Amino acid sequence: MSLNRYESQARGPLVVGSKDYHQITEDICRPVEAKPSALWWTGFLISAALLIFGIVSVTMEVMYGVGQWNLNKTIGWGWDITNFVWWVGIGHAGTLISAILLLFRQGWRTGVNRAAEAMTIFAVMCAGQFPIWHMGRVWNAFFVMPYPNTRGPLWVNFNSPLLWDVFAISTYFTVSLLFWYAGLLPDLATLRDRAKVKWRKWFYGLASFGWTGSTKHWQRHEALSLVLAGLATPLVLSVHTIVSFDFATSIVPGWHTTIFPPYFVAGAVFSGFAMVQTLLLVTRKVLNLEEYITIEHIDVMNKVIILTGSIVGIAYLTELFMAWYSAVPFEWFAFKENRVNLNSPYGWSYWIMMGCNVLSPQIFWIKKMRRNILVTFFMSILVNIGMWFERFVIIVTSIYRDYLPSSWSTYYSPSLWEVGFFLGTIGLFFTCYFLFSKYFPVIAIAEIKHILKRSGDNFKEAMKTEEEESLEAFEHANAHH
Amino acid sequence: MAIKKFITGNFYDEKVLFPAVTKVRKAGYKLYDVYTPFPIHGLDKVMGQKDTDLHIAGFIYGITGTATAIGFITWALTVDWQLNFGGKPFFSLPAWIPIIFELTVLFAAVGMVLTFCWLCQLAPFVKKDHFSPKITDDTFLMAIECTDKTNEAEAVAFLQSAGAADVKVEHRETGWWFGTYDKDTVKFGKPVPEV
Numbered sequence: 024m025s026l027n028r029y030e031s032q033a034r035g036p037l038v039v040g041s042k043d044y045h046q047i048t049e050d051i052c053r054p055v056e057a058k059p060s061a062l063w064w065t066g067f068l069i070s071a072a073l074l075i076f077g078i079v080s081v082t083m084e085v086m087y088g089v090g091q092w093n094l095n096k097t098i099g100w101g102w103d104i105t106n107f108v109w110w111v112g113i114g115h116a117g118t119l120i121s122a123i124l125l126l127f128r129q130g131w132r133t134g135v136n137r138a139a140e141a142m143t144i145f146a147v148m149c150a151g152q153f154p155i156w157h158m159g160r161v162w163n164a165f166f167v168m169p170y171p172n173t174r175g176p177l178w179v180n181f182n183s184p185l186l187w188d189v190f191a192i193s194t195y196f197t198v199s200l201l202f203w204y205a206g207l208l209p210d211l212a213t214l215r216d217r218a219k220v221k222w223r224k225w226f227y228g229l230a231s232f233g234w235t236g237s238t239k240h241w242q243r244h245e246a247l248s249l250v251l252a253g254l255a256t257p258l259v260l261s262v263h264t265i266v267s268f269d270f271a272t273s274i275v276p277g278w279h280t281t282i283f284p285p286y287f288v289a290g291a292v293f294s295g296f297a298m299v300q301t302l303l304l305v306t307r308k309v310l311n312l313e314e315y316i317t318i319e320h321i322d323v324m325n326k327v328i329i330l331t332g333s334i335v336g337i338a339y340l341t342e343l344f345m346a347w348y349s350a351v352p353f354e355w356f357a358f359k360e361n362r363v364n365l366n367s368p369y370g371w372s373y374w375i376m377m378g379c380n381v382l383s384p385q386i387f388w389i390k391k392m393r394r395n396i397l398v399t400f401f402m403s404i405l406v407n408i409g410m411w412f413e414r415f416v417i418i419v420t421s422i423y424r425d426y427l428p429s430s431w432s433t434y435y436s437p438s439l440w441e442v443g444f445f446l447g448t449i450g451l452f453f454t455c456y457f458l459f460s461k462y463f464p465v466i467a468i469a470e471i472k473h474i475l476k477r478s479g480d481n482f483k484e485a486m487k488t489e490e491e492e493s494l495e496a497f498e499h500a501n502a503h504h
Numbered sequence: 505m506a507i508k509k510f511i512t513g514n515f516y517d518e519k520v521l522f523p524a525v526t527k528v529r530k531a532g533y534k535l536y537d538v539y540t541p542f543p544i545h546g547l548d549k550v551m552g553q554k555d556t557d558l559h560i561a562g563f564i565y566g567i568t569g570t571a572t573a574i575g576f577i578t579w580a581l582t583v584d585w586q587l588n589f590g591g592k593p594f595f596s597l598p599a600w601i602p603i604i605f606e607l608t609v610l611f612a613a614v615g616m617v618l619t620f621c622w623l624c625q626l627a628p629f630v631k632k633d634h635f636s637p638k639i640t641d642d643t644f645l646m647a648i649e650c651t652d653k654t655n656e657a658e659a660v661a662f663l664q665s666a667g668a669a670d671v672k673v674e675h676r677e678t679g680w681w682f683g684t685y686d687k688d689t690v691k692f693g694k695p696v697p698e699v
Contacts, residue, residue: 176585190607213541238538241540246558468541
């Protein structure tokens with residue numbers, strides 16, 4: 024009986040170099056156990072500084088009110104909700120990688136899922152800030168929860184997409200956190216068992232919950248991962264669907280469209296993967312993990328980027344066509360005059376969006392470009408900019424000209440504190456990511472070991488000879504008995 | 505909680521481990537557990553373990569969430585305080601589907617993770633006696649529990665012949681207790697009397 028599940032030579036190895044189980048532990052634990060480098064400190068301090076600036080900006084907003092942002096009538100949602108949707112979108116890649124790719128049995132997810140899930144959690148944390156502080160009187164934020172109150176009790180409006188959002192985002196955050204942490208337990212136990220210093224033993228001992236590695240526990244762990252993946256898959260689709268309902272259920276021209284849910288989900292995956300690329304290209308370099316996050320991984324993620332980017336492109340064209348085809352003058356005006364028209368006040372943002380999201384990813388049709396690290400890094404930044412502008416276009420160009428032309432005159436541009444708040448969440452995101460990459464294994468150690476004998480470089484080579492054997496002998500040796 | 509006597513052996517290759525498990529079971533030894541650094545598919549079957557029912561628990565938690573959401577929203581909006589939202593019916597089920605779905609997922613996920621932790625006895629500050637720190641690295645450790653019928657010397661030789669390395673006879677606490685890993689192991693159980 025061969026325990027190695029066979030994998031074709033046509034797929035590149037997912038673990039490069041001649042590795043064994045112990046070497047994997049060593050390689051992935053090394054950055055956690057070593058002193059942080061100067062580069063880490065630089066990045067961490069810059070992020071922390073941004074975070075502090077964000078805290079100052081939010082303080083200004085809380086002290087003096089939402090008027091600190093340049094929101095006006097008719098633009099009640101400006102940068103703030105743009106940033107919210109942008110961050111939630113970014114938070115979709117992690118669960119897509121860990122859940123959907125688990126269900127599809129994609130081996131390459133093992134190299135990137137841990138970091139992507141962490142990124143998801145941090146992105147959702149950032150996203151949550153925006154609707155909360157946008158409330159203005161943030162000390163009343165708990166009013167969104169349906170709790171028995173002294174006002175009747177007067178319940179929240181369960182028919183409102185904004186309340187659906189409260190449930191969707193908080194459920195998504197909770198489930199992602201549980202999924203991530205359940206996967207972390209065995210790896211934290213590895214760190215615990217390697218710990219030499221007292222505080223490390225204490226910390227990883229506490230964090231690993233007393234994990235032993237018993238076969239029965241692994242069996243339950245696998246069952247848990249599979250069912251959580253099954254739950255997280257419709258969840259991840261539902262979250263951005265519900266975010267798109269915030270817009271789609273209204274009657275604002277440019278928002279009032281039925282393609283929003285799939286269009287938003289594709290966009291979310293698109294931007295999420297771009298952020299994963301940005302982070303992992305740096306992580307693999309700084310932490311010397313190029314043998315685990317290989318060019319193969321980057322290549323497949325770029326394929327996802329071009330797929331989802333093209334879906335987004337089709338969606339842009341579809342909504343443009345439908346605006347015209349619907350024969351609703353308001354819809355067509357919103358698209359023709361507020362967006363496509365380059366001479367309109369915000370026409371430039373529409374074309375930045377088109378350029379970054381639809382045109383530029385087409386470069387990934389070329390294999391050489393998909394496997395080029397610099398191009399990928401540049402593209403990942405470009406896609407993130409483009410996806411930010413997508414949300415900006417949807418929000419601002421639809422509401423800066425409402426049904427009342429007399430209120431059209433005000434041009435909206437963000438205030439310092441509005442931008443500062445956004446920079447602050449970038450600070451929060453990267454501060455969390457830097458801490459994560461220092462204290463937690465950025466790659467799922469147990470999962471890499473699990474695929475080693477199938478996708479590891481040295482083991483694949485051994486399989487090559489098997490592949491040249493006669494089919495009968497090969498089947499005899501490899502079929503599951 | 506009890507301290508029991510075990511015969512343990514290390515394995516480094518799945519191809520050796522699987523036949524060894526079968527052999528040990530056939531010979532009638534009490535196979536206590538096999539500890540591995542990562543999940544090995546099929547090992548639970550070879551060890552004769554039943555499938556886990558965790559997913560059934562997940563389903564029950566899920567429908568509990570569904571029922572909670574439907575029940576609560578129906579009560580709040582049709583019985584407790586009827587509010588007219590744009591002339592729509594008080595019982596407007598389609599508009600509640602998103603929240604019903606979210607609560608289904610939330611209950612199922614949280615319930616399953618808690619059940620998983622309960623079944624495996626995992627929690628912060630829970631401490632257990634581990635056979636070897638190499639289990640979470642690269643070693644598959646098989647533990648055979650000594651009963652009053654077990655002939656130790658024979659069992660050690662048997663395990664060695666099955667391909668195990670570093671075969672040892674050792675005493676281990678089988679329960680868990682609250683503690684931290686920076687302290688030395690304190691075993692609480694009463695030792696099982698020597699044969």
